[in-house]
Amino acid sequence: MTAHDPTRTPPSPLRRARLTFFLVAVVVPIVISAIGVVVLLAWLPSMPDQVAIHWGVDGADGFGPASTYVWILLGVGLVLPVLMAIITLAAVGAQWGGAARLMGALAAGMAAFATVLSLGSLAMQRDLAAGADVPGIGLVLAGSFAALAAVGAVAWAVQPQVRPESGPTLEPRQAVRIAEGERVVWLATTSMPRAAVSALLLLLFALVALAAFMLGTGVQGGWVAAVVVVVVAFAMVATTAFRVRVTPEGFAARALIGWPRITIPLDEVESARAVDVSPFGEFGGWGWRIGLDGRTGIVTRRGSAIEVERRGRPPFLVTIDGAEEAAALLQTFVDRARPHGAHRTDQGKATS
Amino acid sequence: MLIRVDTDSPRPLYDQVAASVRSDILAGALVPGDRLPAARDVAEALDINQHTVLHAYQRLRNEGLVDLRRGRGAVIAASAAPLAELAQDIDALVRRAGALGVSAETLAGIVHAHRDPRSETKTPRSPEEVSP
Numbered sequence: 001m002t003a004h005d006p007t008r009t010p011p012s013p014l015r016r017a018r019l020t021f022f023l024v025a026v027v028v029p030i031v032i033s034a035i036g037v038v039v040l041l042a043w044l045p046s047m048p049d050q051v052a053i054h055w056g057v058d059g060a061d062g063f064g065p066a067s068t069y070v071w072i073l074l075g076v077g078l079v080l081p082v083l084m085a086i087i088t089l090a091a092v093g094a095q096w097g098g099a100a101r102l103m104g105a106l107a108a109g110m111a112a113f114a115t116v117l118s119l120g121s122l123a124m125q126r127d128l129a130a131g132a133d134v135p136g137i138g139l140v141l142a143g144s145f146a147a148l149a150a151v152g153a154v155a156w157a158v159q160p161q162v163r164p165e166s167g168p169t170l171e172p173r174q175a176v177r178i179a180e181g182e183r184v185v186w187l188a189t190t191s192m193p194r195a196a197v198s199a200l201l202l203l204l205f206a207l208v209a210l211a212a213f214m215l216g217t218g219v220q221g222g223w224v225a226a227v228v229v230v231v232v233a234f235a236m237v238a239t240t241a242f243r244v245r246v247t248p249e250g251f252a253a254r255a256l257i258g259w260p261r262i263t264i265p266l267d268e269v270e271s272a273r274a275v276d277v278s279p280f281g282e283f284g285g286w287g288w289r290i291g292l293d294g295r296t297g298i299v300t301r302r303g304s305a306i307e308v309e310r311r312g313r314p315p316f317l318v319t320i321d322g323a324e325e326a327a328a329l330l331q332t333f334v335d336r337a338r339p340h341g342a343h344r345t346d347q348g349k350a351t352s
Numbered sequence: 353m354l355i356r357v358d359t360d361s362p363r364p365l366y367d368q369v370a371a372s373v374r375s376d377i378l379a380g381a382l383v384p385g386d387r388l389p390a391a392r393d394v395a396e397a398l399d400i401n402q403h404t405v406l407h408a409y410q411r412l413r414n415e416g417l418v419d420l421r422r423g424r425g426a427v428i429a430a431s432a433a434p435l436a437e438l439a440q441d442i443d444a445l446v447r448r449a450g451a452l453g454v455s456a457e458t459l460a461g462i463v464h465a466h467r468d469p470r471s472e473t474k475t476p477r478s479p480e481e482v483s484p
Binding site: 176178179181182183184185186187188189243245247322325329 | 353354355356357358359360361381387389393394397398399
């Protein structure tokens with residue numbers, strides 16, 4: 001709670017990481033897609049009215065004006081990377097880590113992918129005699145993915161490595177006293193910050209628009225987009241908010257829609273503590289996640305989290321307000337139930 | 353939110369649930385706008401009847417600490433904010449009373465009875481202030 005937050009990346013490496021990220025995820029896509037668009041526009045006059053814009057299993061099966069490729073290039077090669085960059089910068093804040101580096105590499109790669117795909121598809125149709133069969137897309141697709149991998153790898157390599165530090169343990173606010181015969185429980189709901197939910201809604205909206213466009217224009221594979229929308233919407237509903245409770249029986253957390261859920265019985269709990277968590281630095285994002293250090297967790301925001309040390313399994317954590325109190329209560333239950341730790345508990349009880 | 357009940361206590365269960373919410377407001381753990389957990393969840397966790405929890409929420413609403421809204425559940429009311437400011441005074445008073453051997457129950461009784469005489473003594477005083 002004090003001024004110094006150890007999970008923050010120190011200012012000078014952070015500035016460097018941000019600058020290279022900006023170059024890689026914003027400037028590189030702008031340059032690459034600008035070159036691509038210029039070449040495409042130069043080619044447009046020499047192209048036939050209708051060119052193949054979609055390939056099925058048996059070859060080209062969708063046709064449209066050649067200018068379609070300009071929009072594909074701008075959408076996938078420029079708008080998408082810039083959106084990724086904005087969301088990443090907003091999400092990471094001052095806690096830089098490998099996830100941000102990966103997003104930057106991916107953004108640069110997407111621009112290369114879109115440019116090679118658009119230019120390649122048109123290039124092989126440029127000198128085609130009217131009515132001749134359009135060649136398969138396989139080679140172009142392979143080239144596009146190779147470009148994505150190559151540019152992505154370079155973009156990854158030029159970015160500095162910033163290792164996130166694991167958050168500190170928070171001091172229990174107070175020991176929870178439990179009187180004889182008393183049943184004490186702790187209940188709370190944790191949910192993503194409004195900004196994150198807005199960003200997700202924006203993404204969902206873009207996907208819905210894409211799916212509607214694909215279904216409306218009868219593009220093959222439109223149903224895939226529709227399925228993706230349903231899956232993403234479900235994932236959002238399932239992971240934006242969780243109900244958490246600590247009872248004498250143990251720890252439980254479940255999504256508002258009832259699934260996913262987790263129950264940790266008290267006899268599986270080794271110990272409980274409150275920690276400070278950085279979603280991007282330590283877990284690479286939000287939701288139900290596995291951290292870089294093996295911890296599993298429901299990560300909805302930055303800040304305090306209750307971390308449950310499990311017997312023979314990696315710790316489980318949930319970011320939540322009042323984690324100190326919840327962890328203290330769970331620890332009290334653990335101390336009370338453990339016979340061999342009785343002398344420790346007795347010392348604590350004697351003063352109360 | 354920490355909720356504690358003692359089924360062996362002579363104090364009604366709903367009153368104990370309401371007291372838990374009140375002490376969370378006092379401690380600043382619950383602030384206006386915060387949503388209380390659904391009565392069903394609380395009942396399940398405490399292993400008590402759901403109506404007991406609803407009774408507690410209703411009681412808190414009558415005290416002006418909680419708004420009950422259809423579809424939104426129980427939300428800490430704006431009028432609950434001053435309670436947190438009293439927290440230290442109450443703590444000091446109860447501590448001092450305890451040191452003097454006065455129980456919290458006795459203190460509560462005195463506080464409850466105190467309200468009426470003071471409001472009565474105030475009324476006659478005001479004309480005096482006006483007269484000179």
